[in-house]
Amino acid sequence: MKICVIGTGYVGLVVGACFAEMGNFVICVDNDEEKLNKLKNGIIPIYEPGLEDLIKFNVAEKRLSFSSDLEKAVKESLICFIAVGTPQGEDGSADMKYVYTVAKQIGKALNGYKVIVDKSTVPVGTAEKVAEIIKTNAKEEFKNEFDVVSNPEFLKQGAAVEDSLKPDRIVIGSNSDKATKIMYELYAPYLRTGNPVITMDIKSAEMTKYAANSFLAVKISYINEIANICERVGANIDMVRMGIASDKRIGNQFLFPGLGYGGSCFPKDVKALLNTAKENNCEYDMLKAADSINFNQRKLFIGKVETYYNNNIKGKTFAVWGLAFKPNTNDMREAPSITIINALLEKGAIIKAYDPKAMETAKMVFGDKIIYASSSYDTLENTDALLLLTEWNEFRRPDFNRVRDMLKDKVIFDGRNIYDRSMLEERGLKYIRIG
Incomplete structure (x- = not known):
């Protein structure tokens, strides 16, 4: 499957590399050119056991690439993961500006049906807001050509690669049978150990x-x-x-x-x-x-x-x-x-x-x-x-x-x-x- 992961922090890098390891073609997107140049040259900006080898191998196999061109990455992908930061605001709430900025850019780039996945940790109700922003910014013929899914990560730093490749459960929040089916297809290789995929409504997943x-x-x-x-x-x-x-x-x-x-x-x-x-x-x-x-x-x-x-x-x-x-x-x-x-x-x-x-x-x-x-x-x-x-x-x-x-x-x-x-x-x- 063709996937883009927007954001190359802990979550984005790990899930992007692990999706590539499972045979998918993954584009990791970031607007930090310095970080992207390091990644392209095999310099990993974070320490996570097993991650460096995983990235280098899948880059060499041409299943994993890095880009600052979000529009191109979205156009070439069926599934688009939003994995940008949601830092703490002054009042303790999650600062959603990065998520909403990405949603706007995705909307403008839509060129056919996409599954948009909230991978970032986001407050309840975020998927609705993301869908609204995408629809507002999409061209008329593509305003209904997407579904937003919540797929929270449960990665422990220090064991994130292992947690991603062998998850104890996968939570999918979806209101669309079509999107749910695509997400099941994506995660099928991870499920051979029998650990469950738990499907639920989007707000419950958030x-x-x-x-x-x-x-x-x-x-x-x-x-x-x-x-x-x-x-x-x-x-x-x-x-x-x-x-x-x-x-x-x-x-x-x-x-x-x-x-x-x-x-x-x-x-x-x-x-x-x-x-x-x-x-x-x-x-x-x-x-x-x-x-x-x-x-x-x-x-x-x-x-x-x-x-x-x-x-x-x-x-x-x-x-x-x-x-x-x-x-x-x-x-x-x-x-x-x-x-x-x-x-x-x-x-x-x-x-x-x-x-x-x-x-x-x-x-x-x-x-x-x-x-x-x-x-x-x-x-x-x-x-x-x-x-x-x-x-x-x-x-x-x-x-x-x-x-x-x-x-x-x-x-x-x-x-x-x-x-x-x-x-x-x-x-x-x-x-x-x-x-």
Whole structure:
């Protein structure tokens, strides 16, 4: 099938490459010529395991190409995916200007029947607005030659390629039998494992994405709140977590205490759903609490550092391991590291940081305000304490004797609870964690 994917961010690049991998001919469209030139030369602007090889292979096979000519891409495609950003507005709502701009351009380019797919995370009712914009801008003979479908993505950064090639479910929101049939044909190669395609009305599909992400956000905030109670009463959150996660009704995913969630999805989607609830005169106290708890986890961690140093960290040098909001990505959007590092800098601390993949991203965030180390151990030179902020695998089993010998104050602040207290204390390290 011939497909165009408009937007080459995390979602657009991954789904475009994966559709090409399944034998489709895919044009990825973007208006950023610098990014397109990099992609055409095999330089992938994001880090996602497996993505670089997938893109290079399908470009070589001439199934995947990159272009800034949206009109041409639309004219040559049967299915047009809208995968542009929907950043958070000042009031917490999703900023839809990029989606609507693309819809207008698609309308002007229509030259026959198309399935227009909202892949971006969008508020309920967006498909109706997109259809209206396309129809308004289309030539008279093509005003009814399209259907708009909602097909939300459920990709985890760090495992997005695997999630795209082997989805646990595919949600298709459609009011058109013709469009639904085409979408089933597109996804047929993905369904050999028997995972379901769930068809529903468009508004329900739009709501499903926000509901799923918000549920996971609530789950993360729940375990963080339990961890904080455990700390007060003397219980061990690791033991409590294992005790409740073994219940099949609860499960163990997204049930790890720490600094809370970050990234481009959970913070934005939680606030967008809160905004939708507000616009429709609905109270959503649980989600408000989850959002508040999430931010407070960062403040709590900062407070642990300050308390240890008797509220005087001016001149202290901290080694930071991990800057990305989670492992296996270079994405720092809404990363806890940003809040924590900025707070410590404001109080006069010096930061030496290292991340396996997010160093270039960090330079765009912090500029020259922090020191960029060449390795995890390089951060420890002439450093008072270690702060673990992202649980990359390479940080899980370091040489703790070496860490102890390099740290002046022999203390580790673990924001992800990945270390064993007794093991560290046996090696002469002080250990401060969540819960």
